[in-house]
Amino acid sequence: MPSITYVHPNGERQTVEVKSGTSVMQAAMAEGISGIVAECGGSAMCATCHVYVDPEFVEHVPDVQEIEDEMLECAASERRESSRLSCQLVVSDEMDGLVVHLPETQV
């Protein structure tokens, strides 16, 4: 199973193993990782599951779609080039080892 590492703003790292087909948001919710709120449950409506994809993995994640792009503009923390909504990042075997950084705040 692919693994994902979540890095908190204080540098603390949490690594979880997830089934392919699960989103990075769903995996965080299942593991109770704080720092991801995901109020809308994965419909790309709330911008509260914002993450920064580690530079090393930016090339390995699927492209941002139009609605996600709109929603990232609404995120509470600064939008960067590496910004993604974790509900839209569906994990595949190729993404094994993915590292995402959590923003300071989601709301």
Added chain:
Amino acid sequence: MVEAKTDSKVPVVDKDPFDLGILADPFDFHEELREAGPVVWLEQYRLWGLGRYENVHATLNDWETFCSSAGVGISNFRKEKPWREPSILLEKDPPEHTRARSIMTKVLSPVAVRKLRSDFETAAEKIVDEVIQRGEFDAATDLAEAFPTKVFPDAVGLTAHEREYLLRYGNIAFNAFGPRNSLFEASMAEAPEVSEWIIDKCRREALSEHGFGAQIFAHADQGEITEHEAGMLVRSLLTAGLDTTVNGIGCALRSLAANPEQWQILRNNPSLVRNVFDETLRYDSPVQTFFRTTTREVEVEGVKLGEGEKVLMFLSAANRDPRRWENPHDFDIQRKATGHVAFGSGIHGCVGQMVARLEAEVLLSALLKRVKTLELTSEPTVKLNNTTRGWAHIPVSVTAA
């Protein structure tokens, strides 16, 4: 009432999900449905039913197999003429749906919604102050109806008069997703008059310059949609945006009044206020059901569904599935309630959900600041509809904080 078909392993459910008694108190039926199997055959209407969280969630997220363009009610638009011009949002699939959805996502974005907060707060404080002075009131009509009926049409840009038509239209549209029972017939009888009023209010000229309505028409000015489509999107807002929040807020107030210990937990920790609403939507889902139609033959949990067949998703049953939720029949405002499917999920997930959350948060916060105890004075009366669940009357008494 549940028996296995002899020619297959598919459980057959004979009960009518739209029976008025079941609509009034659906939870035992939902349990029967969930426990019968992951996919059941609803004999009364000869279509498929899903009651478990995993299957409902998966179906909502597979629009390519389970489409919306044949209607999200029991009626199959490929075979029957719809009662109204189909919604370009709710009753369409990509790519057409994506275009409309993208516009609504912009109009109803979290940033746009944040701008509404202070107006909503002012309105909530005024309404709550008034009812508290009375001590005893009807939380359904005096709060759950009064507040959204004030703030939501204001946000859309509607004039102040005749707003009772909005609630009537919502009631008609949600009854129309169901079968031709007494609720459906009564709604159809008033549909022509109410529809005419709604269509008139969806015109550019009928809307204020600053609301959501005007912002939708601005996208028509950009050439992204036609003038007619802009009016259709305003209709979507007015159909889906009021009745649902009235019911959702009513369900929250009913659940809090019926569970005084939860009210006290909330008083001690007001930061739970947004979670109260999500837990309410899970526990007493305002939108109970939606249909999809298969676009191809598909196997679900070992059951073969043919092409062009209707599938009824019981959102409310999924939200109380013990496979997904611990103690699902408890109203527990401290549980992590996000992930419920009361707003749907996937590309058709409720586009107005951040407005709904703001309305609930603001109203409950105003109440919380002013009220020490909130209790039922007699049994609430349920409001019957083929799709939505809500309360007609919630008699309560409050003591000021």
